[in-house]
Amino acid sequence: MDDFYRDFILDHYRNPRNFGHLPEPDAVAEDRNPLCGDEMRVEIAVDESGNVSDIRFSGKGCAISQASASMLLEQARGKSLEHLLALGKESVLENVGIDISPTRMKCAMLGLSVLKSAALAGLAKAESE
Amino acid sequence: MSRTASALVAGERDVRADFPILGERTSRGKRLVYLDSAATSQKPTVVIDAIERYYREYNANIHRGVYEIAARATDAFEEARAKVARFLNAAESAEIIWTRNATEAINLVAWSWGGANLHEGDVILVSELEHHSNLVPWQLLAERSGSRLRFIPVNDRGELQLDTLDALLEGCKLVAIAHVSNTLGTILPIAEVVARAHAAGAIVLVDGAQAAPHMPVDVRALDADFYVLSAHKMLGPTGIGVLYGKRALLDAMPPFLSGGDMIRSVSYERSTFNELPWKFEAGTSNIADAIAFGSAIDYLEGYGMENIRAHERALLAYAFEGLGALEERGLAIYGPHDPERSSGVISMNFADIHAHDLASILDTEGICIRAGHHCTMPLMGRLDLAATARASFYLYNDRSDVDALITGLEKAAAIFRLS
Numbered sequence: 001m002d003d004f005y006r007d008f009i010l011d012h013y014r015n016p017r018n019f020g021h022l023p024e025p026d027a028v029a030e031d032r033n034p035l036c037g038d039e040m041r042v043e044i045a046v047d048e049s050g051n052v053s054d055i056r057f058s059g060k061g062c063a064i065s066q067a068s069a070s071m072l073l074e075q076a077r078g079k080s081l082e083h084l085l086a087l088g089k090e091s092v093l094e095n096v097g098i099d100i101s102p103t104r105m106k107c108a109m110l111g112l113s114v115l116k117s118a119a120l121a122g123l124a125k126a127e128s129e
Numbered sequence: 130m131s132r133t134a135s136a137l138v139a140g141e142r143d144v145r146a147d148f149p150i151l152g153e154r155t156s157r158g159k160r161l162v163y164l165d166s167a168a169t170s171q172k173p174t175v176v177i178d179a180i181e182r183y184y185r186e187y188n189a190n191i192h193r194g195v196y197e198i199a200a201r202a203t204d205a206f207e208e209a210r211a212k213v214a215r216f217l218n219a220a221e222s223a224e225i226i227w228t229r230n231a232t233e234a235i236n237l238v239a240w241s242w243g244g245a246n247l248h249e250g251d252v253i254l255v256s257e258l259e260h261h262s263n264l265v266p267w268q269l270l271a272e273r274s275g276s277r278l279r280f281i282p283v284n285d286r287g288e289l290q291l292d293t294l295d296a297l298l299e300g301c302k303l304v305a306i307a308h309v310s311n312t313l314g315t316i317l318p319i320a321e322v323v324a325r326a327h328a329a330g331a332i333v334l335v336d337g338a339q340a341a342p343h344m345p346v347d348v349r350a351l352d353a354d355f356y357v358l359s360a361h362k363m364l365g366p367t368g369i370g371v372l373y374g375k376r377a378l379l380d381a382m383p384p385f386l387s388g389g390d391m392i393r394s395v396s397y398e399r400s401t402f403n404e405l406p407w408k409f410e411a412g413t414s415n416i417a418d419a420i421a422f423g424s425a426i427d428y429l430e431g432y433g434m435e436n437i438r439a440h441e442r443a444l445l446a447y448a449f450e451g452l453g454a455l456e457e458r459g460l461a462i463y464g465p466h467d468p469e470r471s472s473g474v475i476s477m478n479f480a481d482i483h484a485h486d487l488a489s490i491l492d493t494e495g496i497c498i499r500a501g502h503h504c505t506m507p508l509m510g511r512l513d514l515a516a517t518a519r520a521s522f523y524l525y526n527d528r529s530d531v532d533a534l535i536t537g538l539e540k541a542a543a544i545f546r547l548s
Binding site: 004005010013038039060062063064101103106107115 | 210481482483484485486489490514515544546
């Protein structure tokens with residue numbers, strides 16, 4: 001587990017990409033990890049063709065949750081909401097490139113979980129419009 | 130079991146040898162440095178053996194069998210109750226009710242005493258630093274009864290602020306308060322709170338889950354109306370806990386759970402209930418674990434609670450001194466930061482390392498600490514903290530454990546490239 005904290009992970013933890021808020025998000029989702037109280041919020045803006053035009057996350061958490069979310073969101077830009085909804089665990093694990101211990105898996109997956117919730121909210125909104 | 134104060138304090142006797150798990154190694158081959166006794170304590174051989182002996186030699190149901198092993202089981206079960214009564218200096222064994230844990234004991238009072246005594250507009254007073262187990266049952270009781278919750282404030286060091294207590298006590302029927310904070314280790318001034326609560330006509334429930342394992346507790350000197358604890362935090366097994374209550378209160382309370390063992394006579398239409406303490410012990414109790422908890426109390430008393438407190442106080446002072454060197458690198462310690470006013474708990478954060486990452490890194494060195502909100506989310510909000518890393522001590526910890534913790538923190542600093 002101590003191999004986890006490599007330079008690029010610490011860089012994403014200390015300088016998270018796409019961190020903050022969107023002025024007018026099309027879809028928003030929030031969740032927290034009840035184990036540790038970590039919180040995460042993802043905001044998505046969608047263009048006419050249903051692809052992610054802009055994205056932000058906010059909240060607080062450990063290096064594992066913050067770096068995993070930061071790396072995942074970098075890849076979400078330009079993708080369709082359906083594509084985001086189909087993402088699996090491996091999308092996170094490939095980014096971090098190392099096994100996560102079972103006790104910390106929830107931390108690593110928090111960003112993925114909230115991102116997919118936001119994508120779902122975006123699709124539901126698109127359907128209702 | 131005749132051990133002296135100096136044995137424990139000076140470490141002449143190898144306390145660790147009494148705890149088989151402390152001889153285990155982690156998958157990385159590291160010695161187990163167990164610093165999470167505030168979550169649950171480790172168990173000495175005498176406790177593990179007591180469980181096994183019951184199941185191997187005299188497993189039988191209690192309070193009904195006429196045969197020899199049933200009588201032996203009943204005697205051992207009731208003897209354990211008498212040990213708890215002595216340990217807490219209760220007036221009589223009948224004031225000791227077995228529960229699953231402190232949480233269940235609090236719920237028992239909330240449903241039984243609270244259901245009968247709290248009404249629209251009454252006030253329940255708790256402190257800002259309570260564990261969820263001494264908050265949520267009162268929130269639900271307030272909803273059921275139409276009563277209101279008020280909070281005794283704490284300052285930024287997690288110390289109780291009593292200057293507004295008398296005003297808070299107006300209209301108050303019940304005060305529910307921790308003896309020791311599980312998150313910060315703060316020792317609360319229970320005797321003073323009880324005296325002022327009684328003067329205002331309120332009764333007091335004390336959550337002793339973090340105090341009873343670590344210091345002498347005298348429920349009559351405190352004049353507590355209810356006192357609750359969990360065996361597993363004081364060398365005993367999980368699944369057994371205690372509600373102490375003054376007889377007059379317990380006698381007047383309606384039953385909580387109902388069924389067998391708690392009745393005197395039952396017809397198809399109605400029942401009359403057993404006397405104390407069995408009125409509150411429906412169904413077959415956790416016999417083995419109650420008996421083993423009795424063995425844990427014997428073991429603790431072999432050292433003496435005063436000596437255990439002195440040992441932890443000395444260890445805390447040693448830890449504060451050692452950790453002080455890391456403060457300039459960003460180590461922050463919460464709580465009173467004073468061994469005289471703290472139980473053996475150190476709650477901290479290290480620079481911008483999240484508590485969970487800290488715990489993961491320490492884990493690679495065999496060091497077990499707790500990270501998170503410690504089931505005190507309102508207190509964490511009050512102190513503006515998302516999470517802390519908590520190291521907690523018990524009688525089997527010594528200076529080598531503190532040294533390992535400091536080395537582990539230095540390793541974390543290196544991994545996180547702290548200057």
